[in-house]
Amino acid sequence: MPDPIETTLQAPLAGCGARSVLADRFLAVRARTRWLCSTLATEDHITQSMPLASPAKWHLAHTTWFFERFVLQAFLPGYAPFDAEFEYLFNSYYDSVGTRIAQAERGTLTRPTLERVHAYREHVEQAISVCLGQIPDSAWSTVAATLELGLQHEQQHQELLVTDILHLFLSHPFGTRYLSDAVPANAPDPGPLRVQRFEEGVVSIGIDAEAASFAYDNESPRHRRFLEPYALATRPSTNQEYLAFVESGGYADPAHWLSLGWSRVQSESWRHPLYWKRDAHTGAWLEFTAWGWIPLDPHRPVCHLSYFEADAFARWSGARLPTEFQWEAAMTTSVIAHPARERALHPTGEPFAAPLGVGEVWEWTRSSYEAYPGYAIPPGALGEYNGKFMCNQYVLRGGSCATPPGHIRPSYRNFFPPEARWQFSGVRLAFEGPDQAPSDSRGSH
Numbered sequence: 466m467p468d469p470i471e472t473t474l475q476a477p478l479a480g481c482g483a484r485s486v487l488a489d490r491f492l493a494v495r496a497r498t499r500w501l502c503s504t505l506a507t508e509d510h511i512t513q514s515m516p517l518a519s520p521a522k523w524h525l526a527h528t529t530w531f532f533e534r535f536v537l538q539a540f541l542p543g544y545a546p547f548d549a550e551f552e553y554l555f556n557s558y559y560d561s562v563g564t565r566i567a568q569a570e571r572g573t574l575t576r577p578t579l580e581r582v583h584a585y586r587e588h589v590e591q592a593i594s595v596c597l598g599q600i601p602d603s604a605w606s607t608v609a610a611t612l613e614l615g616l617q618h619e620q621q622h623q624e625l626l627v628t629d630i631l632h633l634f635l636s637h638p639f640g641t642r643y644l645s646d647a648v649p650a651n652a653p654d655p656g657p658l659r660v661q662r663f664e665e666g667v668v669s670i671g672i673d674a675e676a677a678s679f680a681y682d683n684e685s686p687r688h689r690r691f692l693e694p695y696a697l698a699t700r701p702s703t704n705q706e707y708l709a710f711v712e713s714g715g716y717a718d719p720a721h722w723l724s725l726g727w728s729r730v731q732s733e734s735w736r737h738p739l740y741w742k743r744d745a746h747t748g749a750w751l752e753f754t755a756w757g758w759i760p761l762d763p764h765r766p767v768c769h770l771s772y773f774e775a776d777a778f779a780r781w782s783g784a785r786l787p788t789e790f791q792w793e794a795a796m797t798t799s800v801i802a803h804p805a806r807e808r809a810l811h812p813t814g815e816p817f818a819a820p821l822g823v824g825e826v827w828e829w830t831r832s833s834y835e836a837y838p839g840y841a842i843p844p845g846a847l848g849e850y851n852g853k854f855m856c857n858q859y860v861l862r863g864g865s866c867a868t869p870p871g872h873i874r875p876s877y878r879n880f881f882p883p884e885a886r887w888q889f890s891g892v893r894l895a896f897e898g899p900d901q902a903p904s905d906s907r908g909s910h
Contacts, residue, residue, distance in 0.1 A: 484597050487609060494616050494623075495590055498528065501626050504643065510579050513572025514636045518629040518887065523555065523571045526582045528619040529589045530555040534562065535847060536615060537589065540608050541596040547588050548577070558853075561846045613679055614847065620869040627755075627810055627867040632887040635740060635753045642757040644810060652764040652814025655703065658894070660696040660902045661799065661820055667691050668794040671837055672876040683851040684876045686839040690790045696902030697787055697795045698894040700817065701826050702778070705763035707770075707892075708750065710778050711737050721780045726773025729884055739886040740769040755810040765814035768826045768891045772859045772883035775829040775892040787895035789832035789860040789878065796821060796862075796875040812866050812889070823863035824873050826891030834858035834880040858882055865889035 502510065502521050510522040519527075530551055537544045546552065554574060556565035566574070577585075593612070600608045627643075634641035671687040672680045716736050719727045729735060740753040741761065750761040770778070779785050787795075799821045812825040835855050842852035858880040864873035867889055881888060896902035 484605075487612060488594060488597050491593060491612065491616060492590065494619050495586065498525065498619060498623055498626070499586075501623055501630075504645065505630070507579050509630070509633065511572065511575060512633055513569075514629070514633040515887075516569035517885070518632050519568070519571050519625070520574070521626060521630060522579050522582055523574065524622050524626045524629070526551065526555045526577075526585060527557055528615075528622050529582075529586045531618055532593060532612070532615045533589050536608065536611055537592050537596060539611070540600060540604065541592060542599075544592060544596075547585050551577075551585070559846045559849050561849065611847075614850075617679060617681075617872070618850075620872060623869060624865070624867045628888050631753070631755065634757075640753055640757045642755070644755040646756070648754075648756045648759050649813070651762045653816060654764050655700055655814070655816060658702075658706070658903065659699045660894075660896060661699055661795065662696040662902060663692070663694065663791070663795060663798075665692060665694045668790070668798075670790050670793055670876075672874075680876065681851055681878070682843055682848075683836075683840070683855075683878050686837055688838050690794075692791055692794060694898045695787070695791050696896040697791065697821070698784075699821055701766040701828060701891045701893050702782075703764055703814070704752070704761050704767045706782075707738070707767040707778060708761070708763070710781050711741075713781075715777060715781050721777040723773060723776060725883065726771075726777060729771075729773055735774075738767065738769050738774065762814065766812040766826045766891050768812055768865070768889045769886055770829070770890055770892060771886045772829050772881075772890075774886070775890070776831070778892055779894055782894055783901070784894035784896050786829055786831040787893065789830040789862055791895060792828065792830055792862045792893075793875050796823065810867055812891075824868065825866060826863070826889050827861040827865050827868075827879055828863045828891060828893045830860045830862055832860045834860050834878070854880065861888075861890055863893075 502525065505521055510525075511520050513520050513523075533546060534552070534556075538546065552563060554566055554577075556562055557568075558565075596608070597612075630643055634643055667689050668691075669687055670690050672684045673687050674680050674682075674685040715721055716730055722730060742751050742753075742758075743749070744751055751758045752761045776786055799819075814825070836852065840852070842848045843850075859882075861879040861881065862875075862877070864877070865888070881890070
């Protein structure tokens with residue numbers, strides 16, 4: 466399943482580039498969404514495996530609705546919606562726009578058909594092309610900024626599309642392959658865990674929204690934090706390292722778990738990561754991936770962990786999760802690397818060419834998702850994008866094998882509830898002062 470447009474999307478999308486450049490990128494992002502669905506049968510598009518995961522057909526329609534509602538209806542004179550019912554069916558959570566179908570009921574939408582949803586996408590893409598040609602220069606910056614947000618939004622849904630498809634295929638009694646490619650070879654042994662140390666100091670957190678080509682509102686305002694000395698692992702923890710936690714009885718010992726996490730372990734019978742199982746005949750560990758069930762690769766980063774599991778593993782390891790501020794400061798002040806990977810849609814475990822590497826798995830932090838000092842929710846419906854979710858969520862940093870490259874930056878704040886287990890979420894260990902961390906390299910703020 467080679468990605469025919471991967472090179473088109475290597476660079477972050479510019480905020481207000483030339484019209485032709487933005488138009489080309491719009492079509493490239495839209496094409497990549499279709500490519501992600503290219504191996505799916507019609508039946509795969511309409512099924513919902515759990516309330517928090519949406520059917521592929523809904524993702525295709527919702528990302529289209531976003532452009533229709535916030536670009537075309539706002540800026541293209543005389544534009545009439547493709548189908549008035551879509552405002553109810555494909556609104557996600559914009560209360561100021563109107564009522565909507567419940568998230569858990571998106572899998573009941575046998576209508577509109579997949580064919581009509583594709584017609585909807587084509588209709589909106591043509592209308593966006595017309596819109597970009599008609600917008601006067603005086604309104605261009607506003608339109609371009611809104612279109613840019615829509616592109617970033619669709620890229621976020623591309624990652625959700627992958628994780629939702631994988632959860633759907635995991636739910637099949639025998640598992641289902643998403644990719645037809647050959648299963649890649651096992652990753653090389655990364656060796657013992659190493660850390661980079663950081664001295665105490667005042668650091669700047671967040672992005673300068675005025676200077677950035679694009680940033681979400683929750684990444685600013687830029688502000689200062691004082692950090693005590695700490696150390697951070699130079700890589701995420703591996704399957705082998707997490708397996709030691711599992712086989713030592715980590716899921717049976719409440720001493721490692723937060724109270725809410727331990728309640729989940731008991732009520733839902735957690736015994737290992739959601740995408741792991743033992744072979745019924747050999748007893749060997751297997752992991753569910755884009756290639757279906759395969760032998761657990763000991764050296765790939767462990768993923769699909771909840772916050773509760775990541776936190777328990779860190780405690781068992783004699784460590785803890787980093788705060789999001791420690792994580793960002795480390796990645797901002799150090800040489801970091803992103804994996805030079807093909808779009809395998811699973812962590813590769815390839816070694817990084819720099820002291821710190823990100824982009825294989827999202828990395829849980831111990832920080833609750835909350836507003837930065839001075840943050841104000843933007844006005845209007847688009848103000849509902851981030852701010853209203855700043856409750857009962859934890860921050861993840863970095864990016865994953867399914868994250869579009871332009872979204873991997875030190876200031877990016879992902880967030881999920883602590884029980885979420887179907888994302889490409891892993892763990893990078895952190896240590897307190899110099900006495901706790903293993904001996905290794907030293908950095909500074």
